[in-house]
Amino acid sequence: MTVTSVSLLSRIWLSWLTSLRILFDGRFAARVALLAEGQVQPESPRPVPEAPGKEAAQPPANAALQLLTLLQREGRFVDFVQQELATFSDADIGAAARVVHEGCRRAIRAHARVVSVRNEAEGASLTIERASEDVKLVGNVAGAAPFRGVLRHRGWRIEELTLPTVVGAHDPTLVAPAELELS
């Protein structure tokens, strides 16, 4: 299963990839905040493809649940975002972040190929010949192509996504079952 036709999935990946960085990278968070205030819209959102009558394709909701299950199992992602941080020291948060980072990274690397959209260094000058979905224009957005500017974020793209195939009857909403230890 490749993701080229399922941009919703790419966005789920991107959203969690960036969510951790927003939490731990103040500068990055500030840039995201700027973006949010700027109310910049993507030019032409790709239509979410539907797969009518195709048994092989799983509904996107199930894929998202599967992804959360994977991130919880490998990296305790749901545990982490469900807990309040306020009362804990940075050392505690750091220890937990290692668990989340290491596990989620392992999960991603096993199931997806993440590449950057632009290979230039962030902060470098860049000229693009025409507008495209690949590069979002921010700041003084006006005029016509070519566009000259400074690359702020290199962007991410999921080139290949291979989620585990679901077999048997399992409740997909159960991202982590309760555990009962028998002695």
Add this chain to the structure above:
Amino acid sequence: MSAKFVVGIDLGTTHSALALAPLGESEERVSVLEIEQLVSAGALAKRALLPSFLYFAHESEGQLSLPWDAERRFAVGEFARSRGAEAPQRVIASAKSWLSYGGIDRRAGNLPLGAPDDIEKISPVEASFRFLDHLNEAFRAARPADGDLAEQEVVLTVPASFDAGARDLTVEAALAAGFEQVTLLEEPQAALYAWIERNGEAWRSHLQAGDRVLVIDIGGGTTDFSLIDAVEQDGSLGLSRVAVGDHILLGGDNMDLALAHVVGQELAAQGKELDRFQLGALSHACRGAKEKLLSDATLEQVAVVLPSRGSQLLGGTIRGELRREQVERYLLDGFFPAVAATDLPKPRARAGLTQVGLPYASDAAITRHLAAFLARHAFADPKTSATDARPPSAILFNGGVLKAEVLRARVIDTLNGWLEQRGADKARVLPGEDLDLAVARGAAYYGLVRHGRGLRIRGGTARAYYVGIESPMPALPGLEPPVFALCVAPFGMEEGTQAALPPQELLVVVGEPVTFRFFGSSTRRSDPAGSVLERWRPGELEELPPIELVLPAAGRAAGDVVAVHLQASVTAIGTLKLEAIAQVAIVPDERWQIELSVRGSSSGSA
């Protein structure tokens, strides 16, 4: 139907892998088949490696469905391994080590050890069959047009140190899986074949006649050594495997356990007690930390973090660390100490099957095992070594442990120190790749070689085999009669050949099982079949599980004593066959097959 592929299967102690090469195509390339397996409950994915774990589901878990079997009650692979950590009585690990352990009946249901009553235990042979069967199922699922592995030519790898009985049992598992065109190959040879395949024809420029290659293969559970000579053969270069090492149950898993033990003790000293689950997680975390420290010389320590078991990740998570100094002390100096060539391991215990805890101290030092191997086969000392002892000139590494540059460097430095002391040239390293998958790849390439597509490593059987016969002596109270060793199979028998018939006759009572003591030697290379050893040097002969012969009463009177000769042959598969041939036959070609791998009586029980 003729085979479309040659398939190489690395049936490993901790992981298995499968590679294949198409037959009869102009370009015969070896590729690795990714193996579909359960990776968690209800989730199926493909992985290059299949963890060699078998998990039996509890009734509370429902089915462990696979696309090809919705009703399945057991799992093989990644899910079996991770679920096995949560419910350890329900999982079989290291089945291959049990397969080579004569202390239990390897055809009887005794695994998992200590399983609860609802599990019908299975034998090491059946566990191996399950892994092979899963590979077959994954092959069928991945290549529905290509039929079944049973229709392909299968090359199955075994440790060079496996004795004739363990090889037999491996073939038994393969036959149970339906693989009728199966051949055995020693793993270190497979690693060298993989190296040849990688280098193409250029390999001949890396090796010259006179070179002796030391293959060091350290896997998750076992360590295996072999010496392979480059020789002049009909005017061109040939290869010949001249020596194999003992079966050493020591590998990467022991190293991770040792480090987990070190970090666990530190945490305990800080008042952080770990439960069994966290100890399992610690071993896993230490493996990751070890790999980071070994691959990045600038790191001084790496955090080892154990997630809390409850849903509250913050607060309950335990943080420890693994320091470079600890890795060097416990891993480098514990498992790879820079020892002298004369520093041999303490006599090894036959039953080194430690699942938990550390089989440390006495024999964890791989470099000492290497010293012992080379003392026997490479460093000429007329008192202890084989006749053509000669130091190695090249090294080929294999096995996941040796991905770490630091460990390879320690082995090279230690070995070169020994060579230098003896005035020999330093050994050079043959660049290997893909240390996890080389054995499977090399096995598939060997399949092509058998079709004449490349050079074959000669060598034949890695041991000479002997039966013990009691010497005719008057009985003395308190003294066991001395045992002589009658050579029945000489060293280096090639596939499809037969040994000479030893003139000695053995007496067997009709209708009763007769058990003979059985010995192997990897150093006595020139005893012909029929030679009798009255004494041998310590360590020269290794006692193997006994062999058993039953002459059916049919045609003869029960209680009769029949004189037989024992004759050995090596089958096309690569297994040793021992037959008893009646001295006076009552029907034409009267002969009986001898059982090679009966239950050991001497050591241990399940």
